[in-house]
Amino acid sequence: MTRPGVDVAAGDAAAKVFETAVEVDRDDDGHGLSVATAAALNACWASGGAAACRSWLDGQLGEVPGDASADARQLALQLAFARGMASLGGFELANEAYDAAIGLTAEPGPIQLERARLYLFQHDLGAALDCLELAVTWLSEEPGAWLELGEVLLRLDRGAEARDALLQAQAHLDHDAQITAATRLRCDTLLGTAHLRCVQAEPAVQLLSRTVQQHPESAEAWLLLGHAELLLDHDAASLQAYERAIELSPTPSPALLLHHGMACQQLGQWERARERFARIVDDHPSYADARWYLCQVELALGLWSQGWARYGARYTTGALRHRVMPFRPWDGRALPEDTLLILAEEGLGDEILYASCFDAAMARVGHCIIECEPRLEALFRRSFPSASVVGTDRGMDLGWLQGRPTPRWQVSSGELPRLFRPDAASFEPRRAYLQADPARREHWRRRLSETLGPGLKVGVSWRGGTPSTRTRARSLPLEAWRPIVEVPGCGFVSLQYGDTTDDRARWRALYGAPLVDLAEMHADYDETAAVVAALDLVITVCTAVVHLGGALGQRVWVLAPHAPGWRYGAHAADMPWYAQVEVHRRSLDGDWDEICQSIAVKLRELTRSVTLSADSRASPSIQGGNDAGAA
Numbered sequence: 001m002t003r004p005g006v007d008v009a010a011g012d013a014a015a016k017v018f019e020t021a022v023e024v025d026r027d028d029d030g031h032g033l034s035v036a037t038a039a040a041l042n043a044c045w046a047s048g049g050a051a052a053c054r055s056w057l058d059g060q061l062g063e064v065p066g067d068a069s070a071d072a073r074q075l076a077l078q079l080a081f082a083r084g085m086a087s088l089g090g091f092e093l094a095n096e097a098y099d100a101a102i103g104l105t106a107e108p109g110p111i112q113l114e115r116a117r118l119y120l121f122q123h124d125l126g127a128a129l130d131c132l133e134l135a136v137t138w139l140s141e142e143p144g145a146w147l148e149l150g151e152v153l154l155r156l157d158r159g160a161e162a163r164d165a166l167l168q169a170q171a172h173l174d175h176d177a178q179i180t181a182a183t184r185l186r187c188d189t190l191l192g193t194a195h196l197r198c199v200q201a202e203p204a205v206q207l208l209s210r211t212v213q214q215h216p217e218s219a220e221a222w223l224l225l226g227h228a229e230l231l232l233d234h235d236a237a238s239l240q241a242y243e244r245a246i247e248l249s250p251t252p253s254p255a256l257l258l259h260h261g262m263a264c265q266q267l268g269q270w271e272r273a274r275e276r277f278a279r280i281v282d283d284h285p286s287y288a289d290a291r292w293y294l295c296q297v298e299l300a301l302g303l304w305s306q307g308w309a310r311y312g313a314r315y316t317t318g319a320l321r322h323r324v325m326p327f328r329p330w331d332g333r334a335l336p337e338d339t340l341l342i343l344a345e346e347g348l349g350d351e352i353l354y355a356s357c358f359d360a361a362m363a364r365v366g367h368c369i370i371e372c373e374p375r376l377e378a379l380f381r382r383s384f385p386s387a388s389v390v391g392t393d394r395g396m397d398l399g400w401l402q403g404r405p406t407p408r409w410q411v412s413s414g415e416l417p418r419l420f421r422p423d424a425a426s427f428e429p430r431r432a433y434l435q436a437d438p439a440r441r442e443h444w445r446r447r448l449s450e451t452l453g454p455g456l457k458v459g460v461s462w463r464g465g466t467p468s469t470r471t472r473a474r475s476l477p478l479e480a481w482r483p484i485v486e487v488p489g490c491g492f493v494s495l496q497y498g499d500t501t502d503d504r505a506r507w508r509a510l511y512g513a514p515l516v517d518l519a520e521m522h523a524d525y526d527e528t529a530a531v532v533a534a535l536d537l538v539i540t541v542c543t544a545v546v547h548l549g550g551a552l553g554q555r556v557w558v559l560a561p562h563a564p565g566w567r568y569g570a571h572a573a574d575m576p577w578y579a580q581v582e583v584h585r586r587s588l589d590g591d592w593d594e595i596c597q598s599i600a601v602k603l604r605e606l607t608r609s610v611t612l613s614a615d616s617r618a619s620p621s622i623q624g625g626n627d628a629g630a631a
Contacts, residue, residue, distance in 0.1 A: 034080070041084035050090055057081045057097070075104040079111070086118050094118060109138025113145050120152070128152050136165075143172035143179065143187070151190055159197030166191040185215050192224040196231070204228035212241075219248035223256055230263060233473045233561075239263035254284045258293065265297060266473075268563040268588055270570045273297050288316035300566040302576075304426075307566075308418035320345060323396060327410040332364065332419035340365040341407035344372050344394060345414045348525075349544035351376060352551050353567065356433055356577050357416035358384055367405050375525035383434045427576040432553025440530035444518070448534060451516055452491030456536045456607055459495040460515070462503070464543035473561040474542045478506050480592040483600035484539065485511045489607040492516065493535065495528075495545050537606070539599060542568060550578025557581075557602070559595060562588045 044052040057077065064073045082097035098115045102108040116131035132149040139145040146169035153162035169187050173179050188211040195204035208225040215221055226241035242260040246252045261276035277294035280287060291313035299307035315322035323343060330340055342361065344351055351373055362368045362384065372380050374391030381389040388404050401407070411419075421427060448457045462481070464474035485492065493516045494500055500517060507515040521531045529548060532538060538549040538556045542564050549556040558575075560568050560583050568575060568583050575581045586595050 037080045038084060038087075041081070041088065045088045045090070050093055053081075053085065053088075053090060053093060071104050075101055078104065079114075082115075082118075086121070091118070091122060107138060109135050109142070109145070113139065113142075113148065116148060116152075125152055125156055129156065136168075141172055143169045143176060143183075146172065147183070147187055147190070150194065154190060154194060154197065157197070159194055163191065163194035163198055163200075166194050181215070185211065185218060185221070188215075189218070189220050189224060192221070192228070196224065196227055199231065201228045201231035205232060205234075212244075217248060219245045222248065223259075226259060226263065230259065230266070233266070233470060235263055235266040235563075239267060254280050254287050254290065258287075258290055261290075261293060265293070266470075266563050268570070270297055270301055270563075274301070288313050288318075292317045292319070296566040297570075300568075300570040302424060302569065302572075304417075304424070305422045308422065311414065311418060314346075314414070322412075323394070325398070325410050327407050330409040330411040332361075335365045335409065337366050338409060339367045339369060339405040339407040341369045341401075341410040342371065342416070343410060343412045344392070345412050347544065348373055348375065349547040349567075351413065352434070352544070352547040353577055354413035354416055355380065355383075355551065357413075357420045358387070359433065360420045361411070361416055362387060365409070369401070369404055369407055378524075378526040379434060379436070379529050382437065421576075424576065430576070430579040432551065432579070434529065434548075434551040436529040436533035436552060437526060440527060441533040444531045444534035447518075448491070448493065448516070452493075455489040455491055456603075457493060457534070458490050458603075459493045459532060459535045459538040459540070459545070459549075461495045461497075461538075461540035461543055461545050463496060463498075464541040470561070474564075476541055476559055476592050476596075478503060478510060480596050481507075482510070483593075483596045484603060485513070487600050487603045487607065490603065493518065493531070495532070495538065495540065497522070497543075537603075539603075546575075546581060547577075550575060550581040553579060555580045557599060558583045559592070559599070560585050562586050 040056060041053055044056045048055075060077050060081075061074060064070050064077070078097045078101040082094045082101065085091070085094035085097065095115070095118075098111060098118075101111050105111065112131045112135035116128040116135060119125075119128035119131060129149075129152050132145065132152055135145045136142075136149055146165050150162045150166035150169055153159075153165055166187060170191060173184055173187055188207060192204050192208045192211070195201070195207065205225065205228045208221055208228055211221045212218065212225055222241050222245035226238045226245060229235075229238035229241055239260070242256065242263055245256055246260060249256065257276060257280050261273045261280070264270075264276060265273035274294065274297045277290050277297060280290035281294055284290065291310050295307050295310035295313055298310070314320045325341065325343070327341060340361065342358070345354075358368070358370065368384075368387040370380060370384060370387045370389045371392050371394070372389060374393075377389055377391035380387075390400050390404075392400050460481070462476045462478060463471070465471035492513075494504065496503070500515075504515045504517055507513075518531055521527045528545075529552060532545065532549050532554055533552050535554065538545060538554055539559065540546055540549075540556065541559050542561070546556055546558050547567075556578070558568065558581060562585055563570070564583075564585070567577075573583055575583060584595050584599060586592060
């Protein structure tokens, strides 16, 4: 059919409605779109466009006899006209006809559903959603309507609403024996996607495990199952699912191959993951996600120069905003007369880690202005007194620079390791570089001694990350702490962020002893630093307190998953950034009990090797370098 003045892609898509209507009409007693009607509308459109088609409709409506069948005949004509106009790209006329048709029937649900598909052909998701929400009020038992609604909601990134609509579709599909296997598969994959959007991995695994049993040749179902298993840190199961999806895909997508590499990484198969990511980068150089994952694996393996060279991929993935300021990018050159602006980026722990390079940067320029997260401002000012330190919201407004030397150069703090940590030797010597407030540190030492009495004062943190950053792998059940808590001569202080009321009550119920919570510490991160500096030891999962304790020179024992983030390294027992941080890794097949037993043995050795009294809380063998000042 000719479609003058119409977008070809939209017209071809809309033609599907038209062609379907023709086929339906042959068995539908003239209530769809007859071949004759199609031919007439095509001729009108070709000769006179929209005006000719409207005239044709007016003529046809004028011939409808005024008897009892008038409404039905007018409805059939309006629907036929709407479908014809849709096929020809006359979407405005089609919508007018659909409006007229809806006014002629007491049951407009099917028309709203049909109209929604027209809007989808036009890529108008909002209008399609409006139609589908009306359609399901009339077609509440129709699984197809709920299915269409759920898919549109997913495309609009409204995951929870999509899940609810698709659960309705699933419920009605289960009671409809006429539904095809393909429709059931479509519903399962859409619902699985909705569960994942809602970070509901358990129901996704339950659903998709059943789906791959019923449809073992569905690469999409295996892919989604891999995603769900990965969210649950079922790393071996996710790898198996991704490998099956790859086998079933004639040309596996870069995204599928990327997730396969991610599963290898989480299993601690670092070299295999590196090979996978490198191959994707070779085949798809513009795929930023692959470059970013390759970068992280290289950094974890201690391939510092290669990893830092790719570190800019963190911007191109969209995970981090690259702020372009009106200053020249700094490449590490010596500029003894100039001012350098160091921009903050990433999370609190990363800011602390990057701060290990501040002294090196300051030594090469006349003056440094250091931007930071507001919570770090007081701590950074004390630790880097020759710099101008400003806490900001990381916006583009540079008003906070007023009254300070105008910078000629800029660098993001995350770029500093590329300049100053190109190899393992460049990390030495490892020294404390943050300085807690000495008076507040002594205050907390006295307070902890009064609260806990003699013995080691041990800070603990048991929960890290979010559902999207592997919180299951990075969190330690309170029950698993028993071997550590039962070591005599220790008192425990909570360093956990967030509301810990229930957890502390659970701790007391489990162990019959309090877990001290210092409320003032949480309101001010400078106070947090003073508390950490006052402790004898920190035992924590992978979270920002690792970096804070390490930068202060404190003894920190990290309870890490088998394959933690790149900052903790792939295999090493320490972190090159800090002098007294030890990394204790859970074995691949083990659980937290084994690592906690090992930590308990070390803690007993520590309590036996040192005698602390209430009057002598600063034994050099315990306080790990904080008194040395900032490096």
